[in-house]
Amino acid sequence: MTEGNFVDYIKIYASSGKGGRGSAHLHREKYIAKGGPDGGDGGRGGHVIFKGDKNMWTLFHLKFKRHFRAEGGGDGGSSRSTGKDGADVIVPVPLGTIIRDADTDQILYEINDDEQEVVVLEGGKGGRGNWHFKSPTNQTPRYAQPGIDGKEAWFRIELKILADVGLVGFPNAGKSTLLSVLTAAKPKIADYAFTTLKPNLGIVEYRNHQSFVMADIPGIIEGAAEGKGLGHYFLRHIERNSLLLFLIPADSDDIKKEYSILLNELKQHNPELLDKDRVLAISKSDMLDDELKAEIKEELPKGIETLFISSVAQMGLMELKDKLWSKLN
Incomplete structure (x- = not known):
């Protein structure tokens, strides 16, 4: 889902570097007529690495750069000198990022910690130089190994917002207004449904300089778990919240019915969501x-x-x- 500079879903291509070739060099030096093999090994190709960054909150930086190629390894040289390793490509991502195989949809990695690194594609190994193949029967091997090719793949990158409290409710329940009052966040507020098209995060200041993070998730409608409205785009953000705050306006026709619909949508999407602590707030109670x-x-x-x-x-x-x-602690 994309609005403005908030991006929480992207597909990218990555390829690791090819390993460098081993050298088939034979040692040559003044007064040494037959120095024998001294070809060095090739360097390994660069890895493709994803790294968690707590200061990021969106995948927007991947929107215009979707192809990542690591550098190939350097070739081996004479005097058994090893080729230079190819430079790794490091892709920074916000915490709460899930990396899937684009073809199978399988979850490969999750990044939840700052500075956490996962190697999604390893670089190819460098080929061995000819001095490795020297033997009593073959004292001057004139061959060496080529480097192993790098790997390539398409990945689907998803972001699930990490917050202590997730606001759950129908469109226009007053979630954005509550977030704007409790935090310094400035979400878009208007009197029509689906004003919020992206999750908004805010830090709630509490007593004794303590705080917790609250996320305003776009409104749920009946059938969201099947993908109606903005269904799958925002239901996944609720999975990472420690506590769910249900918000139902006081002028609702049937509060109990609205609550049961919201609960059912969460259950349809992921039954484990019902294990989270829940609090119900009746908004617009003035x-x-x-x-x-x-x-x-x-x-x-x-x-x-x-x-x-x-x-x-x-x-x-x-x-x-x-x-x-008290619920969070």
Whole structure:
């Protein structure tokens, strides 16, 4: 899914370097008529390496450079000198990146730690020089090994947002507004569905200079798990959140029904999502009086802690932060 400079899905081509050729050199020196073989080995080809970078948050840097080729190894020389190893290609990626085989869709690697490196394609080995093949019966071998070819492949790179709290709700539930009030993030806010087309991250400041990360995930619609709306694009981002905060507006026709639809979409996408801790916040609660609140409380879904909040009126937000913090810790 791409909007602006946020990119969380890309397909790239990579090839590692070919190994250098071994040398078939025979030693020649003044006063030494037959010096024998002294050809050195070829250097190895460069690897293709993906490296985690905690300062990155998008795959945007791969949008305009989708082909990566590592350098070939240098050829062996005389006096048993080994050829230079080919330079590796290092591709920096944000934490939460998944690398798949583009043909089989199999997950090959996951990068979740800063400075974590994975070699996705190894460079070809350098060929051995002729001095390796010297024997009592063949004292001047005039052949050496060629270098081994590098490897090539297409990869699908996906990003799953790493956040402590993921906001889950239908379009226009007030997720972006809540994020903008609790954090310094500036998501696009408007009164129409699918205003948010990309996940937005913000850092929530808590007591005693502590903080946690909150992600505003684009709104879910019924059938999202089958790919309706923006289905698969954003459901995968919820997988990496420690805690799910369900947001349903107070003016919803049926809060319990909305909650069960949201829960069902998560279950259809990945049943393990239901193992995560959940909190339900009823947004836009500034329009409710005590009598309406009491009525709504009777109809709330069972088995989930619920709070009444209002982002605009800044109502119940500290209580919400306390609840989220206690669940996270």
